[in-house]
Amino acid sequence: MTLTMNNKPSRVATPISRDTMQDRVHRRLCDMILDGEIEPGQLVTIQSLAETFGVSHMPVREALKRLLAAKALTVVSGRSIGIPRLNRSALEDLRKVRLEIESLAAVWACRNIEPVELNSLRRECQRLETANAAEDVHSYLRANRAFHFSLYKGARSEVLLSVIETLWLQISPYFSLLHGEGNYSSANMQHSMMVRALEQKDEAGVERAIRADIDAAYHLLMKLVD
Structure with missing residues (x-):
């Protein structure tokens, strides 16, 4: 394949694989x-x-x-x-940004998500319930990440997804501390509400559930840091 620049043919270089x-x-x-x-x-x-x-x-x-x-x-x-230590200032900053970015992704997902993706979210909800009942923290954390990122992928925005992953790299290691605070059970309730809102194309409902989920974890972590 060639491109023409200034009437002179120029061969296009073979792309270099980025998967290093x-x-x-x-x-x-x-x-x-x-x-x-x-x-x-x-x-x-x-x-x-x-x-x-x-x-x-x-x-x-x-x-x-x-x-x-x-x-x-x-x-x-x-x-x-x-993992860096999480202080109150950083936690508050992460909360404010997550509330805006993740609720936006959820609203966009409400408009774009496909039935097969909703089925995947339902399965992740079941995995979360099973892990919580078994008090299997590692399985819960994996399912929690899978649930949220399956939802956010429904927004159809690679830019948003990349920003959210950067935020989660800073906050998600501390989700393991929430097990003893009873947060996993309340989070599962919010997850179920998110799925119902997505099924009904209820943008306000899915935004409320995402914000409630983020805020619940934030208030508990504020008691644990420093």
């Missing part, structure tokens, strides 16, 4: 953080991660730089890296 080892390591680390596999207070090192992923230090180091810049991880001491 660094990208794959970065994606895996994001998944670990979002799914609660790296918890507050837990330390990891480049060496331990490289051994876990079966890769050299370089892609791990580069992926960690991206997550440090995104404030998803921080250097704790020496070569040890962990």
Whole structure:
């Protein structure tokens, strides 16, 4: 294939694949953080991660730089890296932005979501109920992430989804602390309300449920931080 510029043919270069080892390591680390596999207070090192992923230090180091810049991880001491401490100011800031961004995504999803996606959300609701009943925190966190991001994908906006993931990389590691506060049961009620609102194309209803879910977690975490 060629393009013509100034009447002279110019061959288009073959696209370079972006799916590099660094990208794959970065994606895996994001998944670990979002799914609660790296918890507050837990330390990891480049060496331990490289051994876990079966890769050299370089892609791990580069992926960690991206997550440090995104404030998803921080250097704790020496070569040890962990989840940043969450203070009241950061928590309040995250709450305000999440309320606006995630409720917007939910409203857009209400307009665009397909029946097959609603079925997926119903299944995730069941997984959440099962995990909560079994007091299986890790399974709950994975299902919670799957539920919310399935909903937000319904907004049909990659930009919104990327922004929300950045916010969740900073806040979601602390969702594990909410188990002992009874939040998972109340959150499941909000999840069911979201599904019903989506079924009825009730934009105000899904926005209220998302905001209530975010606020409930925020008020509990405010008691736990600092």
